[in-house]
Each structure stands twice: as structure tokens, then as C-alpha cells.
Amino acid sequence: METLRTLPGDDVRQIMWRYADRFDLQMAVQSARGVARGVVARMVADGVRHSHEWTEQKDSLLKAFDEAGITAVFLDPHQGGFIEGPKNMALSLVAFELSWVDAGAATCSLANNLALSPIHERGTTEQRDHYMTLCAPSPDRAPWRGAFALTEPIPYVGVDTGVLTGKVRIDSWEEGQEPILHVEKRGRFITGMDFANYATAAVDTADPRIKSSCIIILEETDPGLFDRGAPTLKMVHQLSSTRDPVFNLKVPASRIIGGYTVKDGCIVPNYSHSEVIAAVFHRTRVPVALMTTAKLLSAIEPVIRYQRTRFRGGDACGEGSPKYDLGLQQKQDAVIRLADVWAAGEAGASLGFATARLFDQLDPTEKAKDAALAKAGVVGVRGQMVALKKVQPQAIEYVNLLFVPEAERDAARFTALDADPVVKFQALEAEAGVLCPACKLWNTGHGATVMREAVALMGGYGITEDCPGFLFHKWNDTQLEATYEGPECVQRRQLGITMASEIFQAYVVNYIAEMDRVAATHLETGAGSVAAGLRLWKQTFDFLCANKDADGKKLYHSNRQAVTFPLADALCPLLASRLFILDVLELAAKGPENPMVAEGLEGYMAFFNDIARMQAARAAGEAARLCSGLVHGYATPDADVAAFGPLRQALDTSLAGLGLARERAGAALTQVMIPEALDYPM
């Protein structure tokens, strides 16, 4: 039987992650890879991470980003960028490539985009063009760089973004003139502060003449105090600058992001700080999720090399002996555990990149939706919510049609719904609202645990500075990725709300049917286990929504985290596993069209099917454990749980063939050809 011959290259990834026809993205990947495996890797190898200060050497990263076009990825061509349209996938790929070597470098790159994001998402056209053009690298001037200033010293804004101590007041307001605002803000853990020319700061109103909180742009030359503050003594992501700044500045009201209107002598910001943050984090969490994923996949090659060469050079074995050739890979457990790491990495990548692509689809749809609603006279957040609620049945119908094969569905009806931006937005948003927190939560949280396994596979070598692939640094860094831009509890909380939407529940029903169809023709992918897991999850969700506990309290309630959080935890790996299977199927379908992929396709398919099945089994098993705990843990004696047992039994039965798949995947890792040496220093 054909097995994995080489590690999957760019051709394979471009097909699986659906950017084979996007040359702009392929170039961004190569560019970021060059910086990651050159400048960044050299810095890590030279011990540059061993300092909290932003050194001259670290500062050279920024120049490398500028020269390689990484800084410009976020910008539109007319602002100095080179990628047309939405940039979620592009930014995700760049973050993935940089994190393959060092996630701190990725954070350093992304932080500038994060600062720009409030302006990009909710800024006025003038604000967008002004600041985004300033941030574009240019031969005749240094680009501007920014910092996103939200978090504040404990006990203020952090995990709860609603409590702000940063304040804005009206300093002066001359008749017929632009009001001048006085902004006071202390930041904590603010990335990019060492070199920021401006900050986008979240502040609450401390003036009755300003009607709400807002995010406001502060420039380093504004009158007052722009104190960069002390370096944060973080122990991870040392290639990004982080400080605790203090701002006390006077700025014109035109710096309020999204602008403002004057009503009854008061300034009314067009967007509150939380509205802007919701739009920003909705997107920027996806690249963060992929940072941890990149590290899992980056660990495969160095661990294989370590395992194979473990006994070479000593007296324990002679050249040509199995111990010499295979080293630790003679032992089944070593390679199966590594296959588990690989499977988790693949599933995370599939989830993260699918989410990024979804946001690329969502962004123009959202703009079209806003335009359509404005044209219809719908104004304000509340007005939009009402309008969106009205089209919920059509959105569910649209979702159902999305999953019907093109040849079988009502084409006219689908076209009509697809052309309605309000309906389409409502449908896409329902899925994005789940996938975004799901990848942030699972890729980083579960990824951190799996990364520990990867370090463990290196033995004592894993905890030294000499460990190839910087695995120990990578493991440490995962903790920050699981924390910043909303820690795990925030993601679970969001999932508790979004996964309960009727539209998303329609997605779940369709996911189940889709995985059943896949299982009928491609059982080897583990689709049957994903279908069984999702079916059990759906049954559990319905049970929790329909039942009360022994005290008569509702079981499914957004504040009842003992119920909603485990259910969120059960869902995420199933979503990742489903998307991994779809990516494997895409490779099977498109691989033959590329002669380089076709050459080894049989081996790729055999291996990817096996690890997809492993991951599906793990996801389904986790769902079973959590769902059983919820249903039986909360069911009152008279509750009807009869439907639950057969579903659990079906899930167990779906694991048939898992054992041999694991052994085959492990064996494949003993055969796969790897490069002679890692392509970055250590």
C-alpha cells in the first residue's frame, strides 16, 4: 500500500486551504516564510528573546516586515498594499508562516494591523485612507506604526471589555469649531508601544456632552503626555514589544473612530467602543488561532529527525541497523503520539483557514448588507437587529440550500436568496459567529496541551535552548495565544450565545447530513464519527434547552456556564474535524490536476485519511464524554433520556477501524522522507 512519501509541500497546502488560484496569497506566504526562516529564526537562535526591552536587533524586524511586503498585506492597493479585497486569509497565512518559527514575530507584525483594525472596520473613509496610507512602507519615509490600547491596569478593562477607566471629556468647544477632547488612558499589555506613532484607545465618556464611549486615535505629537510606559515583564512572545503606556492628551473630536454627530449640543460617537471592538475581534482572533496551529505542524519535522537520529553516533548501534536507521521510531508509541500531534495541527489549520475564508466572504456581504439596509431606511444597531431578525426564516432556508448539491437544489430560489445581502449576511454571520471563537478557543487551548506532547516527544532535548524548531519557546508562547484577544472563557461565553442561534442549529443539522453522506462514500475519513458526535451534541443541546434541573431552573442559559461551557468545548473539535475531512476530500478531488501532487497523491490520501479518522475519533470521544456528563449529570429522574443511549452507542460503533488507522499513520511516519536539515537555524 502506498504511504506518505514526503512532507506535504506548498502545492498540497494550496489545494487543501483553497488558495491555489490566489497568486497574491502565495507570494505573501513565500515572503513571510523568507523573513520567518531568515531574520526571525536567526534572532531566536541568537537568544534575542531573552530580554523584555525592545532592542535595536528586535527593531530590525520591522524593517524586514516592510521590505518583504508583510506590513502592506493589510492595506488596499490604493493605500500602498498589493492585495485586493478582504485580507483575512492573507493575514492568517502570514501569521501562520511567521509563527512556524516564532509567534512573537507574528504578533509584532499583526499588532500594527490590530491598531489599524478599528479604523479599517469602523473608521470614516477619510480616517481609513489617511492612517492606512501613512502605515504603508514607502521609499521616501518611514511608515507609521500603531498600538491598539484597550486593556487597562487590573482591576479595569481586560477580560470584561465593558468596564473602562480611560476617559474622554470635552476640553474646549469654540463656536463653529471642531471640539477639542481631553483623553486620559492608562494601558496595560499594549503591543507595539515601543515604536507606535499612534494608538487607537478605548475610552469611556466622563462628560455629559459626550453620549457614549468610543475608540479614539491618539498621535505621539498631540499636546500632552504620550508616555510609552514600562515594558511588560512577559515571559513569552519576546519578539513583540509590549508596554504599559500612559496617555493624557488633547485631540480634535475628528479622531473619534467612525466620526460623530452633534445632537442637542452633545457629541454622539457613531460607534461605541464595544461596537468597534466587536467588529475588530470578530476577525483578528482567527490569525491568533492559527499561530498555535502553525507550531504544532512545525514540530513534526524536527521530532521525526530527532526520533530517527536518537542513537546515531554512539556505541549502541551500527550503521545500517534498524536502531541506527529508525532510532526511537522503532517504537510504536513514539510515532503514534506524533501522528496525534499532526492530526490536531491539521484539524486546527482546517478550522482556522476555513474561518478566515468565511470572513473574506462575509466582509463584502456585510458592506452590501449595510448599504441595503441604509437604502431601506434602517438606521442604528437596534434597527439592524430587527431587520436581520425578520429575515431569519429566509436565512435558514438559504443555509439549507447551501448544503443541497448544486444539481439538485432550486437554483432560482437559491440565486434569489444569495443575491439578498441581508439574508446572506445573516446566514454567514451565524456560522462565523461560532467558527471564530471556536478556532480561537480550540486551536490555542487544546493546541497548548498538544504542543506539550510535542515537546515531550523530544525528551530532555525538548526543554533545552538547543531543541531544533524552538519547541519549548513555542509551547510557552501558546499560553499567550490562548489568552490575548479574549481568553478561553470569553470565547466559551460567546459560543454559549452564538451556537444557540436557530440559524446555527440549522447548520448543525446540515453538517450531520453532510458527514453522513461523506461517510457513505469515504468511511476511511472518520466522517461517520463526526456525524455521530454532532448528532449526540445536537441531541444534548436540544435536551438542555427543553429541560430544567431538579430545582426547576433552566438548564441552557447563557449565564449557566457549567452547562454552556462544556457544550462549547464539545462542539469545537467536531467543527475542526469536519473541516479537516472536507479539506482532505478537496485534496482528493483537485490533487490529480496538479502533476506534482498527483505523483504522491495516493500516499497523501492514505495518511491524511488515517489522521483525519484519528482526529474524528478524538473529537467524537470528547463530545461523548462531555455530553454524557451534561445529560446524565443534569437529568431529573423523570427526564426522557432514552434517545441519548443509542446515539452514544452509535458513536462508539463509528470508531471501527480506528486502531489500524492509528498504527498505519504511525508506520507512515517511519517511512516519510524528510529534508536533511531544518531550513532555519537553531
Next chain:
Amino acid sequence: MFHIVVCGGIVPDPLQTLEPVKGPAGWGLKNELMLPSILDPWASHALYEAAHLAKAVPGSKVWLVSLGPKAKLQQVMMTVAQKAPFELVVADGPAGGFVDSFEVAEALFAAISGIAGLDASKLLLFGGWQSASRGSGSTLQILGEKLGITDQFQGVDKLTVGADGSLEVMERIEGGAYQISTCTGAPAALGWATGELPEPPNNPQVGMANMRLVMPALQKAKPAAVNAAAIDYQSVTLPAQKRETRVVKDTPVDVIAQEIIDWLAS
């Protein structure tokens, strides 16, 4: 102004495990088609020098002519196209290290002959004086002869263009010495050693501009008539010396230099 034609093939990434194997189509490398490729490093230097020269001499233009499987070339272009502005000309054929250099020169000659607007009197033929695959060192010389270019230079590290269009060429010769020659101007063939320029950083904007011409060039690439049976290898082995890699950190440059001197002396 010059019309600079850079000939550059692709080779497997040198960090990969390169294991010669004989298949039905002759010799090749194990899993060769699946290994990531790069533009031949010697040809890369030639390309950077060409781009630099074209920038310095207004009106000049650079073509990169490459013989290789077009799907693989497309991947390589995602990096190479970001390095310098050029127009790609593709001959779709084998890129391995086991193709006869005469056959390669024939294919490149056919590709270059088909370039519209190429002025032979302004032609500077650039390439690597060696190759990272199996450098015979003869392809560029044969190609030059076929194009009627008799001013040929090999192991070039520096080219200086005089105000009158004359060329001063610095070539590597034995013992670490250089030979400096002059010729009146184009046409000339230059097989570059490492040149003097660093690898340019990736610039996606240059890449996007190049891709407007690269993709059509790949799509319309004609199969190159390369006769694989033109040369028969009785046996193929990797170089006999073993690669012994030591990982040493924080070693001063002087110590490294002394080690090399000791090794040479021994």
C-alpha cells in the same frame, strides 16, 4: 541599452534528501517531482545582476528563460518573481540534473529564438557558470555558440559597463585570482559565479507586476523537445564524502576561520 536574457533552471531545494534512483524514464532523484524546488542558485545570481544592470541602463529589459516542468516553475515563481522585474519565457520540459547539456542548450535556443522584439545586437546572455543539480558547465557555452555569441566569459563576479557601452568583465580564474577582460559591447555571454549583489528581499508588489506576464507565459509554454535518451549514465552515486554536521553555537569568526585553515593545511 541591453536586452538581457537570463537562462535559469530549477533545482531541488538543497536541504532536501537527494537520493539518485533509476526509474523507467532514466535517472532522477527519489520523489523528485514532489520535492520543493528553487531557482538554481548560480542562475539566481545572474538574475539579480541582470536586474541591477537593467535598472542602471535605461531602456534595458530582462527575460528569464527557463526549461522545467511548468507546474513546478509556477511554484518557484511565487518567490523568484518577487525579487526583480523580468518577463518569463518557459520551455516545458524536464528540469533534472540528468539531462544532456547539449539538449538543454537546444531547447533554450528554441525558446530564445521565439522571443518577440529581442535584438541580437543588444543581447547579453546571462546564466550560471555552474548548476546546483549536476553542473556540466557547458550549457551556456553551447547556447552562446548557437546564438553566434563568441565573446564568452565564465565565473563572472563583476560586470562594468563603460560610457561607450563597452563591457569590463571580472572572471574567476585559478588560485583565487581574477582575470579582467574588456570587450566592445553586446552581444556577449556571461556565466555568473556569485556576482556581487545580495539576494534582494521579497517584494510582493514586484511579484504582482511580474505575475501579469508570468501566468500567461506558463499557460502558453510549449513542450520542449528534449531527448532524455541522448545521454546514458552507467552509474550514479552521491559524492563520496560524508556530510558531517556539527552544531556549534557562539563560535567566534576567527576560530571558524582557523578551523578551515587547519583543514586546508591538513
